[in-house]
Amino acid sequence: MCGMREVPSSSTSCREHHDDGASTPAIGLPSDGNSLVSRLLPATWYSVRFTAPVETGRGALSGPALAGSNRGRIEHFDRSTGRCALLPRWLASLRRRVFHIKAVTRRLLAEHGVPSASSYLAQDADHGVKIARRLGYPVVVKPRGRAGSAGVLRADSDDDVREAFHHALVDSVLGLEAWSVTGALVEEYLQGPEIGVETVVCAPGQIRIVAVTRKTLGPEPQFQEIGHSVDAADPLLHDSALAGVVTAAARALRLSRGVLHIELRLTSDGPRVIEVNGRPAGDLIPLLVERATGVNLPQALAVLAAGGTPDLAPTRSEAAAIGFLYPEHTGYLEQFDVHGAMRHQLWLERLVWTRDLGTQVTAAPRSSIDDRIAHWVVTGPTAADCAIRRDMVADHLSVCVSRPAHTTSCAK
Structure with a gap:
């Protein structure tokens, strides 16, 4: 059965409802049945096995960890297999064409009247300034491609737009510069809390909201995410306005099947889409969803890819949260550690150091997700409990970063 929170039908089966848009051209997963598993997945599904212990500055903390040259790259972890599953090549290519070219997404959302930030494509910095003046400051300047908030900056003046435009063209993360396209987007700045809606499209017209992710952002002008929280009892799961916007976004992009992460801001005028x-x-975040609700999103994606019907019925009603540690200033990482009995807490699902000693880390406002020094996952009965526990872990971490002038600063 495909979930308990269905939009818009009250049916619980992925296969029971098809709306009038089912015959329109769709962007989605192929539907050639179970043969997809044997014919495609063994040859094209990427995975990375986790093998390294969680290192501290003085020893090792046992548990799952990111290892090797990709330790800073957090993807979709499947505890049952000990693997980090990425997308098949054909679907990764689709993502590059539709979702990573953000101007295309914006155009489709606007054509279908989906509430989202006003967005315009600027070919150069001077053009960006003209757009910003028309929108009114502040604005947001972002690359047309990329990910991980790389090159995304708030701009409060003409000079800010020109500087942000430069960073939108040159800033990168995780090697995504190979997917870059010319120009940058200048967008309306939306005020309000930022959330993510974890959504599954089981079939055309069958859209399920599985969870809501509450995001914690670092200081602007960047929009780095420093934490996330998922609560199975989040009241937004029953918000009809939010469900309507999420449904409209999925339909505007003509998605037939797949797992989506839809980012929105809750403005005074209602929910508005930032990205799909x-x-x-x-x-x-899929791990947080699983710990909070029992729903396994990577598994749901695999079932959809094989032409099956995922089970999205919640089996838990708890909460989970993740925190990220960024450097306070730019320099070289000299020492890190966790103090006290924190590592033995049963609610600490994992604590992972994601940068090696001796590597350079960059502080805000030029940091990226590559500069995260650590991340940790906590669980609890409610989101409030998880927020307290996430802060407790942060208070027990110590990091020493040498400054360029060869002095060393330690933060605890």
Whole structure:
């Protein structure tokens, strides 16, 4: 059965409802049945096995960890297999064409009247200034491609727009510069809390909201995400206005099947879309969803890819949260550690150091997700409990970063 929170039909089966848009051209997963598993997945599904222990500055903390050259790259972890599943090649290509070219997404949302930030494509910095003046400051300047908030900056003046435009063209993360396209987007700045809606499209017209992710952002002008929280009892799961916007966004992009991470801001005028990501969320959000609700989103994606019907019925009613540690200043990482008995708490699902000693880390406002020094996942009965526990872990971490002038600063 495909979930308990259905939009808009009250049916619980992925196969029971098809709306009038089912015959329109659709962007989605192929539907050639179970043969997809044997014919495609063994040859094209990427995975990375987790093998390294969680290192501290003085020893090792046992548990799952990101290892090797990709330790800073957090993807979709499946505890049952010990693997980090990425997208098949054909679906990754689709994502590059539709979702990573953000101007295309914006155009489709606007054509279908989906509430989202006003957005315009600027070919150069001077053009960007003209757009910003027309929108009114502040604005947001972002690359047409990329991910992980790389090159996304708030701009409060003409000079800010010109500087942000430069960073939108040159800033990168995780090697995504190979997907870059010319120009940058200048967008309306939306005020309000930022959330992610973890959504499954089981079939045309069958859209399920599985969870809501509450995001914690670092200081502007960047929009770095420093934490996420998922609560199975989040009241937004029953918000009709939010459900309507999420449904409209999925339909505007003519998605037939897949797992989506839809980012929105809750403004005074209602929910408005920031981005639609045609994939499960990063930052271990699928793990938070599983810990809070029992729903396994990577598994749901695999079932959909095989032409099956995923089970999205919640089996838990708890909460989970993740925190990320960024450097306070730019320099080289000299020492890190966790103090006290924090590592033995049963509610600490994992604590992972994601940068090696001796590597350079960059502080805000030029940091990226590559500069995260650590992340940790906590669980609890409610989101409030998880927020307290996430802060407790942060208070027990110590990091020493040498400054360029060869002095060393330690933060605890």
